[in-house]
Amino acid sequence: MDLLRFITAGSVDDGKSTLIGRLLYDSKNILIDQLEQLEKSTKNRADGEIDLALLTDGLRAEREQGITIDVAYRYFTTPKRKFIIADAPGHVQYTRNMITGASNANLIIILIDARLGVIEQTRRHSIIASLLKIPHVVVAINKMDLVGYSQDLYNNIVIDYADVAKSLGLKDITYIPISALNGDNIVDKSEKINWYDGKALLQHLEEVEVNTDVNLNNSRFQVQYVIRPQTEELHDYRGYAGKVISGIYKTGDKVTVLPAGIETSISKLEVGGKEVEEVFAPQSVTIQLADDIDISRGDSIVKSTDIPQTNNEVEVLMCWLDDKPLQTGNKYYLQHNSRLVRSVVRNIEYKLDVNTLQKEAVEGNVKLNEVVKATIKTASPLVFDSYQHISGNGSAILVDETSNSTVAAVLFAPNP
Amino acid sequence: MSQYRLNYLEQLEAESIHIFREVAAQFERPALLFSGGKDSITMVHLAKKAFAPGKIPFPLVHIDTGHNFPEALEFRDWLANEVGATLIARKVEDTIKQRNLTEPKGKFPSRNWLQTYTLLDTIEEFKFDCCIGGARRDEEKARAKERIFSVRDEFGQWNPKLQRPELWNIYNGRIHKGENVRVFPISNWTELDIWNYIRAEKIDLPSIYFAHEREVVEHEGQLVAMSEYVRLDADDVVIKKQVRYRTVGDMTCTAAVESTASTLDDVINEIISTKISERGETRIDDKVTEAAMEDRKKNGYF
Numbered sequence: 001m002d003l004l005r006f007i008t009a010g011s012v013d014d015g016k017s018t019l020i021g022r023l024l025y026d027s028k029n030i031l032i033d034q035l036e037q038l039e040k041s042t043k044n045r046a047d048g049e050i051d052l053a054l055l056t057d058g059l060r061a062e063r064e065q066g067i068t069i070d071v072a073y074r075y076f077t078t079p080k081r082k083f084i085i086a087d088a089p090g091h092v093q094y095t096r097n098m099i100t101g102a103s104n105a106n107l108i109i110i111l112i113d114a115r116l117g118v119i120e121q122t123r124r125h126s127i128i129a130s131l132l133k134i135p136h137v138v139v140a141i142n143k144m145d146l147v148g149y150s151q152d153l154y155n156n157i158v159i160d161y162a163d164v165a166k167s168l169g170l171k172d173i174t175y176i177p178i179s180a181l182n183g184d185n186i187v188d189k190s191e192k193i194n195w196y197d198g199k200a201l202l203q204h205l206e207e208v209e210v211n212t213d214v215n216l217n218n219s220r221f222q223v224q225y226v227i228r229p230q231t232e233e234l235h236d237y238r239g240y241a242g243k244v245i246s247g248i249y250k251t252g253d254k255v256t257v258l259p260a261g262i263e264t265s266i267s268k269l270e271v272g273g274k275e276v277e278e279v280f281a282p283q284s285v286t287i288q289l290a291d292d293i294d295i296s297r298g299d300s301i302v303k304s305t306d307i308p309q310t311n312n313e314v315e316v317l318m319c320w321l322d323d324k325p326l327q328t329g330n331k332y333y334l335q336h337n338s339r340l341v342r343s344v345v346r347n348i349e350y351k352l353d354v355n356t357l358q359k360e361a362v363e364g365n366v367k368l369n370e371v372v373k374a375t376i377k378t379a380s381p382l383v384f385d386s387y388q389h390i391s392g393n394g395s396a397i398l399v400d401e402t403s404n405s406t407v408a409a410v411l412f413a414p415n416p
Numbered sequence: 417m418s419q420y421r422l423n424y425l426e427q428l429e430a431e432s433i434h435i436f437r438e439v440a441a442q443f444e445r446p447a448l449l450f451s452g453g454k455d456s457i458t459m460v461h462l463a464k465k466a467f468a469p470g471k472i473p474f475p476l477v478h479i480d481t482g483h484n485f486p487e488a489l490e491f492r493d494w495l496a497n498e499v500g501a502t503l504i505a506r507k508v509e510d511t512i513k514q515r516n517l518t519e520p521k522g523k524f525p526s527r528n529w530l531q532t533y534t535l536l537d538t539i540e541e542f543k544f545d546c547c548i549g550g551a552r553r554d555e556e557k558a559r560a561k562e563r564i565f566s567v568r569d570e571f572g573q574w575n576p577k578l579q580r581p582e583l584w585n586i587y588n589g590r591i592h593k594g595e596n597v598r599v600f601p602i603s604n605w606t607e608l609d610i611w612n613y614i615r616a617e618k619i620d621l622p623s624i625y626f627a628h629e630r631e632v633v634e635h636e637g638q639l640v641a642m643s644e645y646v647r648l649d650a651d652d653v654v655i656k657k658q659v660r661y662r663t664v665g666d667m668t669c670t671a672a673v674e675s676t677a678s679t680l681d682d683v684i685n686e687i688i689s690t691k692i693s694e695r696g697e698t699r700i701d702d703k704v705t706e707a708a709m710e711d712r713k714k715n716g717y718f
Contacts (some may be wrong), residue, residue: 003424070579072560073553075606082424084604096581103583211421225437229470237469243434243585248420272433273468280420284433284466297441321581335586338441395584404567404590406580 001079004210007086007101007134009125010111015142019111019180020087024076026187027202071101080206095354095369096321098128099409103395106210107136109201114147114177118160120355127354130168131317131371131411133391135213137165137173140201144193145179151195168357174208176201214281219247219303220385220393223295224338227286239270239286240295242338245392247303249287250278257293258300258383259310264291281392298339300383308393312381314412317352318345318372322400322407325365332407334378336396342379343398349373376410386413425613428605429462434585435564435601436466439546440473442589443597446546447504449535450476450496452488453664454621455550457495458610459602461619463548464499475502477538477547479531482509483643483666491622506538522647536572539596546589546597554606564603570594607662608687615680626683627660627675638671662687 010016074085086101088094102108108129112122129137139161147153154177165173176185177193178201184190187202199207227239249255253266268288269279279285287301295301302308320326326345334343350359352371359373366372387394398408422430439446448463450456463472476496480489496503511534512519520529539547553560563579565587580588589597602610614621631642633652642654659672660683677683 001424002421003427070561070576073604074560075554075604077606077608082606082609100581100583104585214420216420224434225441225467227467227470234469239469241437241466243430270468272429272465282427282430283422284430284437286468333590335588337586338438392584395586397581397583397586397588399588399590404588404592406582406588409581409583 001081002211003082003084004107004205004208005084005086005105006107006109006205007088007098007105008109008111009088009098009102009129010109010121010142014111014113015180016087016111019109019140019142019178019186020074020085022180022183022186023085023202024074026183027076027078071097078202078206083205095124095128095319095371098125099132099319099321102128102132102134103409105132105134106213107138107205107208108134109138109140112139112141112157112161114141114143114150114153114157117157118164122161123164123356124354126164126168126170127357130170133388135172136208136210137170138201138204139173139175140180141175141177142180144177144184145182149177149184149192154196172208174198174204176204215246215390215392216248216280217246218306218308218385218390219249219253220245220308220390221249221285221287221301222337222339222383222393223297223299223301225297226295237288238292239288240301241284241286243284244279244281245337246281246390248278248280249285249303254304255289255301256304256307257289257295258302258308259381260293260295260299261310262291262293263304264289264293266290298337302383308383308385308390309413310381310383312378314376314378314382314384316374316376316413317387317411318366318374318376318398319409320366320368320370320372320407321409322405323368324400324403324405324407325367326408327365331401333399333401334376334382334396334410335399336382336384337393339382341382342401343376345374345376345398347375382412384412387411388413425609425616428602428609429465429613431585431604432459432462432601433466435587435599436463436548438587438589439548439599439601440467442587443546445542445544446474446548446599447477447542447544448472448474448501448548449550450478450492450503451550451665452478452484452492452622453550454610454614454625455552455602457491457619457621458605458613459548459550460495460499460501461617462601472499472501474548475504475542477542477544478503478505479534479538480505480507480509481531481666482507485622485624485641485661485664487622487624488664491620495620504538504542506534506541508534510534511537532572539572544596545591546599548599548601550602551600552605552607552610553600553603559603562600562603564600565589566598566600567591568596568598572596574598608684611680611684611687615684622664624661624664627658627678629656630659630672631655632657632659632672639674640671 008016071086071088076083088097088101110125141154141157158175177196178185184192185200189200221244222242223240224242227241229237251266251269256263267290269276270286331342331344334341348362350373351362353360354371385393394412396410397406400407508530551559563582631654632639633654657674658676660675660677661672663670677686
């Protein structure tokens with residue numbers, strides 16, 4: 001059994017919460033007491049119907065206002081897979097939340113209201129999916145019950161969306177006509193949509209191949225923590241603990257420590273304290289090296305045959321996440337996995353309209369939810385790849401030095 | 417290619433180990449909040465793996481309500497000794513005396529709420545800048561929205577509207593003096609994941625997780641262990657039942673379930689076939705108001 005992380009993009013009006021509620025409910029992942037609570041909540045509503053959307057509304061503050069303020073995570077399991085849903089609101093002011101929720105997703109479900117077809121919001125969600133390079137896209141054309149399960153209408157939407165997908169370079173797109181409200185094509189195939197010969201949504205989620213999403217070709221590792229027990233029997237032990245970002249490492253591999261550029265080789269590999277011959281992404285491992293080298297948190301260990309870029313200047317695409325706008329000239333901490341360096345944002349070239357992909361001139365400061373192309377200069381060098389190439393080694397956050405808030409999501413070298 | 421494939425438990429484990437190492441690297445004085453339950457026992461196991469062959473580089477902190485199961489306390493001491501970790505225990509009883517707090521009333525007087533005082537005092541005493549907790553997002557609605565690194569102000573309060581965005585696997589633990597961070601390394605695990613992991617890793621648990629005979633009182637459909645802390649009414653009947661615990665909290669706020677499951681396999685089969693969620697079945701205090709957890713978190717609860 002493996003794991004699939006996905007994000008649902010759409011607003012309440014698209015039936016996003018109903019869809020998630022339906023997935024949990026029909027796959028029997030809602031339990032009696034949760035259902036009781038749901039019925040209790042429903043009693044306070046005028047229409048009296050059980051509202052599946054209520055299952056996903058979290059905080060009282062939200063329920064009172066009928067809104068979703070943040071990313072919530074849901075879990076469900078079928079005999080084939082464990083699923084983690086990042087449930088993020090999709091309105092324009094929530095680009096920040098969508099990026100947060102999408103950053104770890106293998107798959108995105110883009111909801112389209114069959115009555116409306118491809119709209120601005122659909123484009124926005126698709127653009128974010130393409131920027132973050134989410135490997136799999138499901139276009140769920142919802143509310144088919146409200147358009148008489150019309151095949152023609154469905155086909156037209158598919159044609160329209162294919163244009164969007166092509167212009168964005170989205171790959172692996174699956175179209176599914178559904179009614180979240182009635183459960184059509186969610187867990188089981190719907191008889192009302194007999195002209196559709198694909199899988200029901202859940203079956204697709206269970207079977208989509210995600211293991212190939214892991215990059216096993218380029219070996220990247222960053223030191224998180226140095227393990228030095230300094231006990232009598234482990235007097236000289238020095239293990240570099242961290243996560244294999246991508247690729248495979250084997251005992252004996254010739255490696256280079258960056259940014260110092262020192263060559264050595266792997267003498268021992270461990271996972272959870274047990275010695276192994278090889279390790280691979282996304283394992284958390286401990287590496288021991290043949291030579292005694294001064295290595296600290298944030299340094300990279302890569303195979304000497306395949307070296308990433310080392311530079312203290314990097315072109316980035318950056319989404320601003322904070323209410324307080326970017327102050328040009330201010331220093332920000334840049335956190336690239338475990339490497340923390342001071343940085344400054346320079347040369348803001350243009351702003352990207354996330355609804356149209358149009359490049360626009362930037363007037364004034366970069367504000368919340370804006371996506372800009374810029375250059376970041378760092379106080380000490382970064383060891384990185386382009387986000388397109390190795391997303392795990394091509395992403396970072398900016399942290400405000402005075403408020404300590406996470407203020408920007410950064411993608412390195414957007415145009416390789 | 418199949419040799420380079422992690423199953424879902426291995427993926428969850430890798431993620432949790434990564435989080436533990438971030439904690440050890442980013443904070444000066446972290447602590448692992450140890451409740452004695454299966455989730456914190458699993459966390460100790462993960463922490464041990466994260467830093468092997470070294471020792472766990474932070475203490476285990478137990479906030480003792482005084483209403484704990486003796487089996488859980490005994491296990492706590494054994495485990496701390498087994499992994500070679502420092503154990504810090506602080507008693508709610510002492511906080512009640514020092515701060516002249518009012519003891520909870522009612523039939524099953526729960527000191528769960530009062531734990532927050534002792535916890536905040538303990539954080540102050542040891543100047544902890546990070547407390548690692550075993551909360552899971554599947555447990556409860558408010559937790560579903562909480563970050564893995566969750567910043568608390570100097571009053572220990574959580575502000576759901578001012579959470580930091582948490583992207584990729586990058587965790588921002590920078591804080592101001594007086595603030596601290598609650599970190600939840602098993603956020604993405606479900607109850608069943610924990611049990612399956614315990615089975616896969618052969619992790620030891622206190623005996624009360626398995627079926628045993630116990631004196632209980634039935635209260636609103638839930639079975640509460642008979643103990644010196646329970647205030648019986650005249651019409652209460654103390655009965656002997658074969659029970660086990662799904663969660664281990666206070667004797668006064670954790671209900672038992674009738675069960676004959678005496679092995680891990682039996683327990684897992686019971687959980688798979690059960691139709692009531694863990695908190696709903698066994699936490700007496702969460703039922704009070706729908707937003708009970710949201711309120712407590714805002715006030716500095718784990």
